[in-house]
Amino acid sequence: MTTPTSDWLRLDQQICFSLHAASRAFNGVYRVILKDLGLTYPQYLVMLVLWEQGDLPVKKLGEHLRLDSGTLSPLLKRLEAAGLVRRERSARDERSVEVRLTEEGTALRESALQVPRRVAAATGFDVDEIRALRARLDELTTALDAAAVDAAALEEKA
Structure with missing residues (x-):
């Protein structure tokens, strides 16, 4: 869609x-x-x-x-x-x-030590869902960092 x-x-x-x-x-x-x-x-x-x-x-x-x-x-x-x-x-x-x-x-x-457990409980997600979300967010951060470097390089050339 x-x-x-x-x-x-x-x-x-x-x-x-x-x-x-x-x-x-x-x-x-x-x-x-x-x-x-x-x-x-x-x-x-x-x-x-x-x-x-x-x-x-x-x-x-x-x-x-x-x-x-x-x-x-x-x-x-x-x-x-x-x-x-x-x-x-x-x-x-x-x-x-x-x-x-x-x-x-x-x-x-x-x-x-109790903080991460309490935060995890507040999300309503299980451990695997939290790990998967964190992995996707890490991938997003890496992609955005690379995009920012590329944009800065293009701007320097302009």
Whole structure:
């Protein structure tokens, strides 16, 4: 079934809006679930990367999260004020700042273990459906990243 050209600009036909609406709905669920941990959703994402990867330079952390330093720095400042992370100049490269979990930040991981289960339950999807959706979204992200690179290359040539 094809969509008539006249419907292409309808809001309900936009995949970007469906993703945006789903993202906002996720943020609402996370806001409630993360309240007991004292984290916002973006702070939770930072903690996930640090729990998985260990100490990281700010630049690498930003790459994992797809965030620039202007967005990441205030997040790290708040996490540091909460006693969950420390930021320190790298001994190897003074231009680089390393982010390290504190003991409290490491200990918070135990409490966070219930978060993915609660979020999964909120979706109403089973584990296989969640895995399949995540795989499709990863494919979409890869395709859009490639399209953005191609568009930028064409723009440079123009």
